Amino acid sequence: KAGVTQTPRYLIKTRGQQVTLSCSPISGHRSVSWYQQTPGQGLQFLFEYFSETQRNKGNFPGRFSGRQFSNSRSEMNVSTLELGDSALYLCASSVGVTGEQFFGPGTRLTVL
């Protein structure tokens, strides 16, 4: 079974721009979660989508948004980028019941 894939792997943007990250979950997984990893804050939960609906949301500003498509693929969007948004963004998929989440390799976003 193919794992979770994320594209692109690396991105460089400038302040004020917006960015869209993509995640393809493991086949059959209906839940997709997004996390931000920074050296200071560690891994922090952004949001989770299940069957195209946002089911959980973390404590991030409205500039961070996401969506999920009918094939379970998910996108995450960050608008009006700030320097502090530089981070590794990780996507994880699961079957949707409390259990193990399987992570992709992440997208490294650098904001200049």
Add this chain to the structure above:
Amino acid sequence: DQQVKQNSPSLSVQEGRISILNCDYTNSMFDYFLWYKKYPAEGPTFLISISSIKDKNEDGRFTVFLNKSAKHLSLHIVPSQPGDSAVYFCAASLLGGSEKLVFGKGTKLTVNP
């Protein structure tokens, strides 16, 4: 407010010995706990989990212990191997089937040959 804490940023052990990684949590509503391993430039890899109704779960060289009264869990790796060198994250999830994981900040394990 850090709900999941890994107080040791790093741990160094000799190959063949036991590695013990610790994790404390503050939220008594957590009912499921997981350990992930992460290598640089890769996403976290699931290792082992434990439900709050158990106090121990084993999978090969990995054993997780849960002490609910102390709000403490630990991961034991026996015997430790150089390939186990990585950052280990403890994570917890809340009641109700939530897929939201709350992570500790990780412990970097180095296993010396």
